[in-house]
Amino acid sequence: MSCPNPACLNHGVSISNGKPYYSSYGKSGIGSQRYKCHRCLKTFSVGKSTRRQRLTHKNKDVFMHLMNKVPFNRICELLSIGKQTLYDKIDFLHRQCLAFIASREQHLMDGMPLPKLYIAVDRQEYGVNWTQRNDKRNVMLLATGSADLASNYVFGMHLNFDSGLEPENVEIDALMCDDYFKPYPFRRYARLWLRNDYSESVMRSIKNKKTKDATLGGEISDNYENAAQRDDVEASEGKTLETALPRWGMQVHAEYSLYGHFFHLKQLLTGVGKFRFFLDQDSGIRAACLAAFQPEIKGRTADAFYVRIEKEITVQEKRNYVTRSKAEFKKVNDQFPNMSVPEVQVLMMKNEMARMATIGAWKDKWAMHPLPDSSEANKAVCYLTDFGDLDPDHMARLYLKATLHPIDRFFQQVRRRISLLERPIGSASNAGRTWYGYSAYQPENIEKLLGIFRLYYNYCLTGMDEKTPAMKLGLAKGVIPVEDIIYFVG
Numbered sequence: 001m002s003c004p005n006p007a008c009l010n011h012g013v014s015i016s017n018g019k020p021y022y023s024s025y026g027k028s029g030i031g032s033q034r035y036k037c038h039r040c041l042k043t044f045s046v047g048k049s050t051r052r053q054r055l056t057h058k059n060k061d062v063f064m065h066l067m068n069k070v071p072f073n074r075i076c077e078l079l080s081i082g083k084q085t086l087y088d089k090i091d092f093l094h095r096q097c098l099a100f101i102a103s104r105e106q107h108l109m110d111g112m113p114l115p116k117l118y119i120a121v122d123r124q125e126y127g128v129n130w131t132q133r134n135d136k137r138n139v140m141l142l143a144t145g146s147a148d149l150a151s152n153y154v155f156g157m158h159l160n161f162d163s164g165l166e167p168e169n170v171e172i173d174a175l176m177c178d179d180y181f182k183p184y185p186f187r188r189y190a191r192l193w194l195r196n197d198y199s200e201s202v203m204r205s206i207k208n209k210k211t212k213d214a215t216l217g218g219e220i221s222d223n224y225e226n227a228a229q230r231d232d233v234e235a236s237e238g239k240t241l242e243t244a245l246p247r248w249g250m251q252v253h254a255e256y257s258l259y260g261h262f263f264h265l266k267q268l269l270t271g272v273g274k275f276r277f278f279l280d281q282d283s284g285i286r287a288a289c290l291a292a293f294q295p296e297i298k299g300r301t302a303d304a305f306y307v308r309i310e311k312e313i314t315v316q317e318k319r320n321y322v323t324r325s326k327a328e329f330k331k332v333n334d335q336f337p338n339m340s341v342p343e344v345q346v347l348m349m350k351n352e353m354a355r356m357a358t359i360g361a362w363k364d365k366w367a368m369h370p371l372p373d374s375s376e377a378n379k380a381v382c383y384l385t386d387f388g389d390l391d392p393d394h395m396a397r398l399y400l401k402a403t404l405h406p407i408d409r410f411f412q413q414v415r416r417r418i419s420l421l422e423r424p425i426g427s428a429s430n431a432g433r434t435w436y437g438y439s440a441y442q443p444e445n446i447e448k449l450l451g452i453f454r455l456y457y458n459y460c461l462t463g464m465d466e467k468t469p470a471m472k473l474g475l476a477k478g479v480i481p482v483e484d485i486i487y488f489v490g
Helices: 056-066 072-079 083-109 167-176 195-207 216-229 254-268 283-292 294-298 315-335 341-354 392-401 405-417 443-459 469-473 482-486
Strands: 022-027 033-037 043-046 114-128 139-148 154-159 272-280 302-309 357-359 364-368 379-383
Touching (some): 056 083, 072 083, 083 443, 083 482, 114 254, 114 283, 114 405, 114 443, 139 254, 139 443, 154 254, 154 405, 216 302, 216 357, 216 364, 216 379, 272 283, 283 294, 283 302, 294 302, 302 364, 302 392, 315 341, 341 364, 341 392, 405 443, 443 469
Parallel strands (some): 272 302
Antiparallel strands (some): 033 043, 114 139, 139 154, 364 379
16 A cells, blocks of 8 residues: 555555655544655555455464365365355455565565575466366466575466456457467467467377387487477477366466566566576476576576476485485595585586587587485486586586475475365376366466465475575565464555
8 A cells, every 4th residue: 555646756655664655644434544645745544454354353264274275165164154255265365465475575676685596497287177067178277486596485476377358258359350360479369378279289289299208318308309399489388188278267378477477587586686597498488588587698697507307206216316326426525535525516517517418409418417316316407598608616516506496395385285286186087187176166266376375485484494485585584474464454
């Protein structure tokens, strides 16, 4: 909340900035706090965030149940509320979370100094259950997330979905303006999945379906080959016979969401001296990152790396990788007993850099990470913005830092804590389609819960050091009580 006078210089300056801009000016007739603007001298009142609510005492219970994997039906049963009341409270909590986190992240946008950030970027897929018996196809949406390596702070979680559009109206307008007959860059609705485009994507995915190589090197090579075969290398989001478009709202092409995500990061992190991006191997993520941060990359204040991890391996295989790496470290350490642990690690990485493999049509060079851990037991790294201006030791330290763990950790918590977004465990039908036990029926609920959980993760959940990600980044001095979020007035 700020001065309501559009002509005033304080319009847009939150009352949370305090006495330099506003002063308290009593109460209104219904008990709302009034303020006086120091610039234009107008007075205005700020109503309670819970106005028009009858069951305000249940807001915290709903919040905590949502954040601790209680299904919607059980929340209604436990709190003796109806489904519509629950949906109304989710809307309210989402608005409050957005307002609270906007007030805190305004410090970042105002140039809060951060000398250097290492940011991991990846995507997670969420399923939406079918709503018609005669069309048992799931809607699959992608959310792009970014997290800081040092603090684990999640800067954004953006879903490729627009809830404000009606599919039927968009389809009619697309036909009226001849969108289907225009190249994508000249379309009015280029960012949206239209029905005919979806059908064509399904046919292409059937035509281009091939057997995958299960090895890490094979996965990397297959990824490049698939990108080279596409008309648009950035458009990696293919549709299949088992998926459908949402009935409410519109699915956005994933590459548009990626560009939006990286330009959001650039607008948000104005006070950062240097960026180091660790990206999942995806041509769309690569293109969006390099486009948004092109001036910084050219000015050598930003760099980007691909990180590829072999995920489909057993626990025992992970242990074997870690055991072998520890044995190799001991062998090198015994050879150079005067070296410190970091020096031995750099030496091992330089040895891997000397035997890098060139993969794909773009001649990218990949190095194996010599010191994996159990979460990333078999990992390869590619330096995407190599200008040849870094000495080998510096490059080796950057390769060693490369990881997707901070954002994958957040993804894991999403699966564990949000019933609507748990990993699919339902039964498969004979057509290869899956019913997701607690999954959403309305995609906008996924967007809202991701927004709520991003705040809860950043400001309320502590790690082993008893600090939240926001505390470690410098956006909070302590753990934020849930009540301060629910009843926040900006």
